[in-house]
Amino acid sequence: MxxxxxxxxxxxxxxxxxxxxxxxxxxxxxxxxxxxxxxxxxxxxxxxxxxxxxxxxxGAHNAQDVSFAQGMIPHHQQALEMAELAADRASSDQVKDLASRIEGAQGPEIKTLSGWLTSWGEDVPTTSGSAAESMPGMDHSAGSAMPGMMDGSDMDELEKASGADFDAMFLTMMIDHHKGAVDMAAAEKNKGEYGPATSMADGIVTTQTAEIAEMNKLLGKN
The missing domain is CATH 1.20.5 (Single alpha-helices involved in coiled-coils or other helix-helix interfaces)
Known part of the structure; x- marks a missing residue:
């Protein structure tokens, strides 16, 4: 079962x-x-x-951004011209080092500024020849109309100088040149709209203000 x-x-x-x-x-x-x-x-x-x-x-930009880019290109170009002279004419290694740093910073910025203007459909100042010839209608005498720009006679004197005389002249002129760039950059920071441009302007203010202090020290002014 x-x-x-x-x-x-x-x-x-x-x-x-x-x-x-x-x-x-x-x-x-x-x-x-x-x-x-x-x-x-x-x-x-x-x-x-x-x-x-x-x-x-x-991506948005305004007239101030265009003005900043178009003005800073020839301004930087003249700084490069001055810095290039230091390699053969300066006697101070510190001056030569400063000139090398100026070339390293401002050369690439010229390319960046030119790229912005091209993308905006604006005129790009030429970077060949002297800075005074880079903008239409600008000659050596007009070059000094931009903040800190040297005129033709200033550049001629610098080119003829050498040794300690060159060092002193270069530093004195570059301090004025940097002050002009700082003023231009400050205007861009206050009135510009394009983010990368205002960021570059901020960097210019910081870097060149520090270099002004450095150059004053080399001249024994602080």
Whole structure:
């Protein structure tokens, strides 16, 4: 005679409850996952919108930005002309080092400024020849109209000098030149709209103000 066991109703009920619990948990997790995905997508759209807004702000420019770029190119170009003379004419290693740093900083900035003007569809001052010839209508006498710019006679005197005389003349002239650049950069910081340009202006103010102090020290003025 076969011994037949009666199913344990209580055990079956427990298993069914457990399965139901697992199913419910899985559905809840899936729902949470979908919610997270949706939230992530929404967050992604928000981030993209913020990025687009930032790009739009950085891309906007005004007349001050154009003026800054067009003026700073010939200003930097003259600083490079002065700095290039130091290699053969300066007697002080400190002056030579300063001139090298000026070339290293302002040469790349000229390329950046030119790129901005090109992208804006504005005239780009030429960088060949003297700085006084880089803007239409600008001659040696007009060069001094820009803040800190040397005129033709100043540049001629510097080119003829050598040794300690060159050092003193170079430092004196470059201090004035830097002060002019700082003034131009300060105007850009206050009135400019293009983010990269105002950032460059801020860097010019910081770097050239420090170099002015350095040059005054070399001249024994502080």
């Amino acid at each position: 076969r011994n037949t066991r009666t199913p344990n109703t209580r055990a079956l009920t427990g298993r069914a409850a457990m399965v139901a619990a697992f199913v419910t948990a899985a559905l809840v997790l899936a729902a949470c996952g979908n919610d997270d995905s949706s939230t992530g997508q929404a967050g992604g759209h928000s981030s993209a919108s913020s990025s687009a807004s930032a790009d739009a702000t950085a």
